[in-house]
Amino acid sequence: MYFPFLRGKQFELIALRELVSLPIDPTKVSPIVEPLKKNLNTIATAAKALNTIGVKVQLIVNPQYGDLKDKTNEILQFIAIQEASYGTDNLIPTFLIQTSSDFRSFHSFRTNPSWSGNPFSLIHLKQIPEVDQIVQFMAGAQVFANIIHVNQILALRRRFGRISSSLLADPFNRQLRNSDYLDLEDEFFSNDYLYYSEEGYAGFCDYLTIGSDFIEGGRLPYAVVIHLTYLDSGSGDIRIHHFISDTNYDDSDTAGKFYEALTKLVNFVDAHSIPETIAISKFKEYYDSQAYPGLGVVKKLSMMHHIELMQSVMK
Structure with missing residues (x-):
């Protein structure tokens, strides 16, 4: 199974909602969402939409960043309300494990009678001293995913021994400036989908075409870049191409720079016979109309394309 790791920003959640029309295959994809904002309405809307097609959403209850850091009980209460009041029963409490404090939060969850029988997921970012206690707490439990x-x-x-585990990697090679992608326009991204099963993993996870770094907001870029993953039919690898604008001298005319990058994307897709995804179709619409949707939408389409691609290559 593929676990795309998203943070709960507006366009990331919209990406999930819009992929309902694909539809996302619940036997192949289960997104992980790390909530950032105190208002969880957008997550509720996305979860409700995904619930209509049976997709489980692993919602991190102890996020590293944002308004809800150290608000585990608040997020757990949100999950309980969504199920009890709205029938949205596809939210899986998910714990990031990297400190002893995270273990204490997980311990409280597992020993609380209200949650003791519920499925959960764990994402091990670091090995902590309490790892053997975690193994004991997982015995006989409904573990949805154990991701390392x-x-x-x-x-x-x-x-973990016989406990089924999945792999988390960050193959996105983030650069300091968008213009730096000029030196590596096309590069290897991942081939985890090819080998995870034979290597004994239950699934694999990545941070899509965003990377694991947490970046809040930002200034207007000098260069506009569109990141697009694609299947190398020769090797079977997933590669990523970075389409960069040309007039990168200052932060003016972002729309014009987007069209420069978009022209390269459309030419590349046509020249290499890249299968048309929902996102590629939208990119071509913007190219034909010469419309500029904003950088948030560009990022959203890049993520949507990657999820659709990964679902298409999963057996």
């Missing part, structure tokens, strides 16, 4: 960061994978897989 690639940096910890060898040590922790040995500790």
Whole structure:
């Protein structure tokens, strides 16, 4: 199974909602969402839409960033209300594990009678001293996913033994400035989908075409870049192409720079016979109309394309 890791920003949640029309296959894809804003209405809307097609959403209850950091009980209460009041029963409480404090939050959850029988997911970003206690708490529990960061994978897989685990990697090679992508316009992204099953993993996870770095807001860019993953039919690898604007001398005319990058994307897609996804179709509409939807929409389409691509290559 593929677990795309998204943060609960507006356009990331809209991306999930719009992929309902694909539709997302619940046997192949289960998104992870790390909430950032105190108002969880947009997450409720996305979860409700995905619930109509049976897709489980792993909602992080102890986020690292944003308004809800250290608000685990608040998020758990939100999950309970969504199920009890609205019938939205596809939200899976998910814990990031990287400190002893995270273990205490998980311990409280597992020993609370209100939650003791509910499925949950764990995402191990680091190995903590309480790992053996975590293994004990997982015994006999309904573990939806046990996901281990690639940096910890060898040590922790040995500790978990027979417990089914999945792999988390961050293959997006983030650059300091958008113009820096000119030096690596096309590069390897991942081939986890090819090998995860035969290597004994239940699934794999990535941070899509965003990367794991948390960046809040930002200034207008000198260069506009569109990131698009695609299947290399020769090797079977997933590669990523960065389409960069040309007139990158200052932060003016973002719309014009978008069209420069978009022209390169459309030419590349046509030249390499890239299958048309929902996102590529929208990119072509913007190209034909010479419309500029805003950088948030550009990021949304890049993520939508990646999720659709990964679903298409999953067996």
